Amino acid sequence: MAGDDEKRSVFGEQAGSVELLWGGRERPSRGPKPGLSLERITRTAMAIADLGGLGAVSMQRVAGELDFTKMSLYRYVPGKTELVALMVDTAMGEPPAPADGAAGNWRTALRDWAEQLAAAFRRHPWLLEAATGPRIMGPNELGWTERALAALADTGLNGGEQLDAVVVVTGHIRAITQVSASLGLGSTQAKEPEQVMSALLNELLVGRSDRFPALTAALASAAETDSRDQSLEFGLERILDGLEAYIARRAAP
Amino acid sequence: MAGDDEKRSVFGEQAGSVELLWGGRERPSRGPKPGLSLERITRTAMAIADLGGLGAVSMQRVAGELDFTKMSLYRYVPGKTELVALMVDTAMGEPPAPADGAAGNWRTALRDWAEQLAAAFRRHPWLLEAATGPRIMGPNELGWTERALAALADTGLNGGEQLDAVVVVTGHIRAITQVSASLGLGSTQAKEPEQVMSALLNELLVGRSDRFPALTAALASAAETDSRDQSLEFGLERILDGLEAYIARRAAP
DNA sequence: AGAAACTGTATCCGACGGACACTGATTTGT
DNA sequence: ACAAATCAGTGTCCGTCGGATACAGTTTCT
Numbered sequence: 001m002a003g004d005d006e007k008r009s010v011f012g013e014q015a016g017s018v019e020l021l022w023g024g025r026e027r028p029s030r031g032p033k034p035g036l037s038l039e040r041i042t043r044t045a046m047a048i049a050d051l052g053g054l055g056a057v058s059m060q061r062v063a064g065e066l067d068f069t070k071m072s073l074y075r076y077v078p079g080k081t082e083l084v085a086l087m088v089d090t091a092m093g094e095p096p097a098p099a100d101g102a103a104g105n106w107r108t109a110l111r112d113w114a115e116q117l118a119a120a121f122r123r124h125p126w127l128l129e130a131a132t133g134p135r136i137m138g139p140n141e142l143g144w145t146e147r148a149l150a151a152l153a154d155t156g157l158n159g160g161e162q163l164d165a166v167v168v169v170t171g172h173i174r175a176i177t178q179v180s181a182s183l184g185l186g187s188t189q190a191k192e193p194e195q196v197m198s199a200l201l202n203e204l205l206v207g208r209s210d211r212f213p214a215l216t217a218a219l220a221s222a223a224e225t226d227s228r229d230q231s232l233e234f235g236l237e238r239i240l241d242g243l244e245a246y247i248a249r250r251a252a253p
Numbered sequence: 254m255a256g257d258d259e260k261r262s263v264f265g266e267q268a269g270s271v272e273l274l275w276g277g278r279e280r281p282s283r284g285p286k287p288g289l290s291l292e293r294i295t296r297t298a299m300a301i302a303d304l305g306g307l308g309a310v311s312m313q314r315v316a317g318e319l320d321f322t323k324m325s326l327y328r329y330v331p332g333k334t335e336l337v338a339l340m341v342d343t344a345m346g347e348p349p350a351p352a353d354g355a356a357g358n359w360r361t362a363l364r365d366w367a368e369q370l371a372a373a374f375r376r377h378p379w380l381l382e383a384a385t386g387p388r389i390m391g392p393n394e395l396g397w398t399e400r401a402l403a404a405l406a407d408t409g410l411n412g413g414e415q416l417d418a419v420v421v422v423t424g425h426i427r428a429i430t431q432v433s434a435s436l437g438l439g440s441t442q443a444k445e446p447e448q449v450m451s452a453l454l455n456e457l458l459v460g461r462s463d464r465f466p467a468l469t470a471a472l473a474s475a476a477e478t479d480s481r482d483q484s485l486e487f488g489l490e491r492i493l494d495g496l497e498a499y500i501a502r503r504a505a506p
Numbered sequence: 507a508g509a510a511a512c513t514g515t516a517t518c519c520g521a522c523g524g525a526c527a528c529t530g531a532t533t534t535g536t
Numbered sequence: 537a538c539a540a541a542t543c544a545g546t547g548t549c550c551g552t553c554g555g556a557t558a559c560a561g562t563t564t565c566t
Contacts, residue, residue: 029512059554071555080554133381150466150467152467160475160483163475164487167484168492212396214399230413234421238495285530312523
């Protein structure tokens with residue numbers, strides 16, 4: 001079939017991911033029935049990643065959890081990268097339904113979307129690591145950006161600006177959740193990540209406050225103020241403010 | 254010395270990084286003279302990463318490039334993670350001097366800072382991968398955030414807000430450069446990364462435009478408009494707009 | 507009754523980060 | 537002057553990783 005050749009030429013090495021994520025490979029009629037399934041493998045790998053991070057996911061480990069040999073997995077998945085791609089798209093899940101009250105209001109729709117995205121990242125912290133860089137997106141992931149773009153469709157932004165706006169928002173969500181996330185893998189999980197972070201920073205700054213005066217002052221001021229946890233909200237609102245101003249400036253004559 | 258114990262207790266496993274990045278380990282008096290230096294090792298590793306990405310950096314490779322054995326590197330560096338930390342701080346380099354015309358103008362100072370940061374990421378694309386997540390920051394990296402905070406010191410933002418603002422900006426720079434960067438490692442480097450990206454996306458969307466109408470429309474609109482490359486600027490200006498509005502709102506009675 | 511197609515396994519490979527024991531060079535204290 | 541202490545670099549070994557390949561057993565089609 002010509003389509004396969006075309007796919008292979010356009011997608012290059014990532015044709016496997018495309019087929020796995022998008023193409024519904026039909027069960028062959030001959031041969032023994034498979035004892036595993038893509039779904040089971042993916043779920044198992046996700047469970048491992050949820051507990052021990054992406055680094056804990058190895059073919060051996062996944063197969064062992066399923067009481068199979070490592071190599072049996074390669075009957076279902078071309079390689080580990082493709083498995084991770086599957087994990088990512090599954091972990092993202094169906095894009096969230098647009099909130100009821102958000103109809104016609106791009107700002108609350110986008111804010112809602114961003115918070116749902118942050119929630120997904122918090123559910124599966126390894127997503128930050130796994131869904132990084134440009135890769136082949138699965139249906140779910142593409143559905144997420146579809147939702148965000150749909151919220152911006154009637155704002156007067158052109159296509160490129162809409163895409164840029166989504167990039168800004170996701171970039172912020174990623175940056176924020178990254179700080180809070182991977183610290184959870186540290187030894188004791190007892191303290192809040194923010195506290196650990198500032199504790200380490202403060203320790204570094206001891207005796208060096210003259211070299212980093214602004215940092216020292218900012219940390220001291222932040223320590224006085226009430227508990228910081230509004231980083232996500234603060235940045236998000238600033239971005240939305242900036243978008244709103246731009247949109248308004250455009251709409252006006 | 255009590256300080257060492259304290260360091261070890263606070264920094265945990267990352268004490269090695271701290272000592273390497275911050276503490277100036279004095280040369281021991283006894284024993285043969287070292288044939289290598291931290292600096293030479295780091296530079297070599299960086300050169301390898303610049304050419305082949307972070308994945309190409311292995312102890313074997315670095316040592317081979319220096320005509321030494323793999324294990325000899327462990328006389329200078331506790332482990333690979335610490336070496337990468339050194340690479341990161343060296344690659345970041347001295348924080349850029351504040352631009353001349355930017356004195357007293359936080360907006361242009363911060364914009365300038367952000368573009369310098371993007372330039373650093375473009376110089377060493379592996380920084381995106383290596384300087385990810387919360388880790389021990391070196392003097393240079395800390396100097397960068399010091400500069401950014403210094404630009405925001407007189408804005409009326411409190412310490413937490415200043416930190417949040419820096420996080421938003423860096424998050425955006427990272428998000429933008431990430432898209433443009435790791436595609437360069439792809440096969441032919443001939444096309445622009447943006448073009449490759451949209452080509453793949455368009456291929457995926459063929460026959461599925463009904464499922465992703467907003468995306469299809471946005472991509473079509475973006476293709477009409479002039480070449481996209483303003484993603485960095487667009488998002489950055491939106492963020493700065495949002496910050497400016499917030500600052501103004503605060504300053505007003 | 508084959509032959510073809512398929513699943514799962516066993517074995518092997520190269521590369522990785524790192525532990526450990528060792529040789530040889532250099533400095534210090536006696 | 538000499539021995540003990542200290543340190544640089546090497547060689548060897550281990551466990552783990554992703555993956556290629558060859559093969560045995562199973563199911564279906566002709």
